[in-house]
Amino acid sequence: MLTGVSLEAPRGTLCAIIGPNGCGKSTLMRLFAGVLQPQAGEIRFDGAALQAMGRRAAAMRIAYVPQSTAMAFPFTALEVVLTGRSPYLSGFRFESEVDRARALEALATVGAPQLASRRVTELSGGERQMVAVARALAQEPSCLLLDEPSAALDLKHRAALVRTLGRLRDTRGLTALVVTQDLHAIDPAFDHVFALRGGEVIAQGSPAEVLCQRVLAEVYDDTHVRTSRVDRRTVIWSE
Amino acid sequence: MVILNTRGSTAVRLGRALALLTLILLATVVVGLWAGVWRIDLTALRIDPVAQMVFFRLRLPRVMMAALVGSSLAVAGAALQALFRNPLADPFTLGVSGGGAVGASIAIALGWGARISGVPLVFVAAFCGAMGAVLLVRGLARSGAVVLPGALLLSGVVVNMVAAAAVLTIQYLTDSTRAVQILRWMIGSLDVVGFATIERMILFLVPAWLGLLAFAGDLHLLAMDEETAATLGVNVRRCETAVHSLCALIVGVTVAVGGAIGFVGLIVPHAVRLLFGEDLRIVLPGSFLLGAAFLVSADIVARTALGGTELPVGAVTALLGGPVFLWLLRRRQRYSAL
Numbered sequence: 001m002l003t004g005v006s007l008e009a010p011r012g013t014l015c016a017i018i019g020p021n022g023c024g025k026s027t028l029m030r031l032f033a034g035v036l037q038p039q040a041g042e043i044r045f046d047g048a049a050l051q052a053m054g055r056r057a058a059a060m061r062i063a064y065v066p067q068s069t070a071m072a073f074p075f076t077a078l079e080v081v082l083t084g085r086s087p088y089l090s091g092f093r094f095e096s097e098v099d100r101a102r103a104l105e106a107l108a109t110v111g112a113p114q115l116a117s118r119r120v121t122e123l124s125g126g127e128r129q130m131v132a133v134a135r136a137l138a139q140e141p142s143c144l145l146l147d148e149p150s151a152a153l154d155l156k157h158r159a160a161l162v163r164t165l166g167r168l169r170d171t172r173g174l175t176a177l178v179v180t181q182d183l184h185a186i187d188p189a190f191d192h193v194f195a196l197r198g199g200e201v202i203a204q205g206s207p208a209e210v211l212c213q214r215v216l217a218e219v220y221d222d223t224h225v226r227t228s229r230v231d232r233r234t235v236i237w238s239e
Numbered sequence: 240m241v242i243l244n245t246r247g248s249t250a251v252r253l254g255r256a257l258a259l260l261t262l263i264l265l266a267t268v269v270v271g272l273w274a275g276v277w278r279i280d281l282t283a284l285r286i287d288p289v290a291q292m293v294f295f296r297l298r299l300p301r302v303m304m305a306a307l308v309g310s311s312l313a314v315a316g317a318a319l320q321a322l323f324r325n326p327l328a329d330p331f332t333l334g335v336s337g338g339g340a341v342g343a344s345i346a347i348a349l350g351w352g353a354r355i356s357g358v359p360l361v362f363v364a365a366f367c368g369a370m371g372a373v374l375l376v377r378g379l380a381r382s383g384a385v386v387l388p389g390a391l392l393l394s395g396v397v398v399n400m401v402a403a404a405a406v407l408t409i410q411y412l413t414d415s416t417r418a419v420q421i422l423r424w425m426i427g428s429l430d431v432v433g434f435a436t437i438e439r440m441i442l443f444l445v446p447a448w449l450g451l452l453a454f455a456g457d458l459h460l461l462a463m464d465e466e467t468a469a470t471l472g473v474n475v476r477r478c479e480t481a482v483h484s485l486c487a488l489i490v491g492v493t494v495a496v497g498g499a500i501g502f503v504g505l506i507v508p509h510a511v512r513l514l515f516g517e518d519l520r521i522v523l524p525g526s527f528l529l530g531a532a533f534l535v536s537a538d539i540v541a542r543t544a545l546g547g548t549e550l551p552v553g554a555v556t557a558l559l560g561g562p563v564f565l566w567l568l569r570r571r572q573r574y575s576a577l
Contacts, residue, residue: 030466033466033469033470034469034470035466035469035470055472055473055474056472058470058472059470059471059472062470063470064466064467064470066464066466066467068464069464071324071463071464072324072325072326072462073324073326073462073463073512073517074517075462075463075517076516076517079516079517079518080463083459083460083463083467083471084471086456086460086471086472087471087472089456094248094249094250094253094520095248095249096248097248100248132467135467139471
C-alpha cells in the first residue's frame with residue numbers, strides 16, 4: 001500500500017528508486033506503467049493525466065520492464081522484441097521490415113544481437129532481462145520504467161546497461177526511472193534518487209544527497225550502514 | 240524446434256501456413272466423404288438414391304460436424320493456452336468440457352426438445368456450465384495478480400472430477416432412456432442426420448470464432464506476459480472476459496452436440512506451433528484449420544478401424560491425446576521459466 005507518495009521525475013534524467021524490500025517500489029512502477037490504477041490521486045505525464053491517455057498513446061511514450069521475465073512459451077528473442085512495435089501497428093497489420101530493423105537495432109543497443117534467433121526459454125535470467133530491455137527500447141519511449149533490471153545481470157552487462165541508459169538520455173532525451181538494489185551503480189551515473197520506506201518517499205535529491213550514512217540508515221532502518229567516497233563514487237556497505 | 244522455415248515476415252508465414260493447412264483439410268475432407276463401411280463413388284452418387292441419401296443425409300453432415308467441432312475445440316485450446324500462459328491448458332484439462340458436460344447432462348435429463356427463445360436448452364445449459372467452470376478454475380488458480388500454472392491444472396482436474404460425479408448423479412436420478420443418452424453423449428460422438436443441428440451450431444460458432452480471431456494480436460502479447468501486454472496497449476481485463484466468454488460459448492456448443500471430446504484443444508495448437516512457430520496470429524487460425532482436419536481424420540479412424548463396428552471418436556482422440564499430454568509434461572519440465 002502506498003500513501004502520500006508525491007514525486008516528480010524531470011524530463012531527460014535518470015532517476016533511481018531505492019528502498020528496503022516490500023516498501024512499495026514495484027507497486028509504484030506498476031502504477032506509473034498503468035498496470036495498476038491508483039485508488040486516489042493521479043499520475044501525470046508531460047502535464048497530461050496518465051489515466052486519460054489512451055492505452056496505445058501511453059504505450060508509445062512509456063515502456064516498462066517488469067521484474068520477472070519468465071515465459072511459458074519458447075518465443076524467439078526477436079519475436080519478443082518485436083512486440084515492442086505493437087503500439088505502432090493498427091488493426092490487423094503485421095510488423096513491417098522497418099519494425100524488424102528497429103527490433104534488431106534495439107537488441108544491438110543492449111549488446112545482445114546474437115540472441116535474436118534464440119528461444120527465450122533457453123536463455124539465462126540475465127539474457128532474458130537484456131531481451132526485455134530491448135523490447136522496451138523497441139517501443140521508442142520517452143520514458144522508460146525498469147524494475148530491478150540488473151538483478152540477474154553480470155558485472156559487465158550491469159555497467160553496460162547503465163551506460164546505455166546514460167547515452168539514450170543524452171542523445172534522445174530519455175527519462176528513466178529505475179528501481180534498484182544495486183546502490184553502487186547510482187553514483188555518478190544517475191541524476192536523481194528517490195528513497196522509499198513503508199510506502200512513502202522519505203528522501204529525494206541528488207545521489208550525493210541521498211546516498212549518505214544518515215539517510216540510508218533511516219531508509220533501511222539499519223544503523224550499521226556505512227558510506228565512503230572512492231574514486232568519485234559512493235561505496236556503501238553494512239557492517 | 241520448428242519444423243518448417245520460420246523466416247520471413249509474420250504475414251508471409253501466415254499465408255504459407257494457411258495455404259498448407261487448407262490443403263491438408265481439403266484432403267482429409269475428401270477422404271472423410273469417401274471412407275466408411277459404405278464406400279461411395281461418384282457414379283453411384285449420380286444415379287443411386289440410397290447412395291445419395293447416405294452421402295447427403297449422413298456422410299456429408301458428419302464430416303462437417305467433425306470439422307466444426309475439431310476447429311472449435313482447437314481454436315479454443317490455443318486461445319486458453321495463451322490466456323493462461325500454460326502449454327498444458329485446453330478445454331478438457333481446464334475442466335471447461337466437464338462444466339459444459341454437467342450443463343448438457345442437466346438439459347438432456349430435462350428433455351432434448353426444450354428451448355429458450357428458439358435456442359436449444361442444451362446449448363444454453365452447456366454454455367453456462369462451461370462458463371462456470373472457466374471462472375471457478377481461474378478463481379482457484381489465481382493468487383493476487385498471478386495465475387499459478389500448477390494450481391490451474393490441479394483446479395481443472397478437481398473441477399473435472401466433480402463434474403464427472405455430478406453427471407453420474409444426474410444419470411442415476413434420471414430415467415434409464417435418458418441415462419443411456421447421457422452415457423452415449425459423454426463418450427463423444429459426431430453422429431448427425433441432416434443439417435438442422437449444424438445450422439444451429441454455425442449461428443453460435445461463427446461469431447465466436449471471428450471474435451477469438453480478432454483477439455489474436457492481444458493474445459500474442461498476453462502469451463508472453465500479462466503486465467507487459469498491459470503496457471503495450473492491451474486492455475487485459477476486456478480481453479480476458481471476452482476470451483473466457485467466447486471459449487465457454489464454443490466449448491458449450493460443441494460439448495452440447497458432440498459430447499466431451501478430449502485433447503483436440505491440446506494436441507492441435509502444439510502441432511501448429513511445432514510446424515510454424517509460436518506467433519499466436521498464426522497459431523490461432525492455423526489451429527482452426529488443423530483442428531478440423533484432425534477431428535475429420537480421427538472420425539475416419541473411428542468409423543473404419545474396426546470394420547463394421549464404430550469406435551467412439553472421443554476414445555480415438557483420448558488415445559492419441561494422453562501420450563501427447565505426457566510428452567508435453569516431460570518437455571515442460573525442461574523449461575526453466577516454469
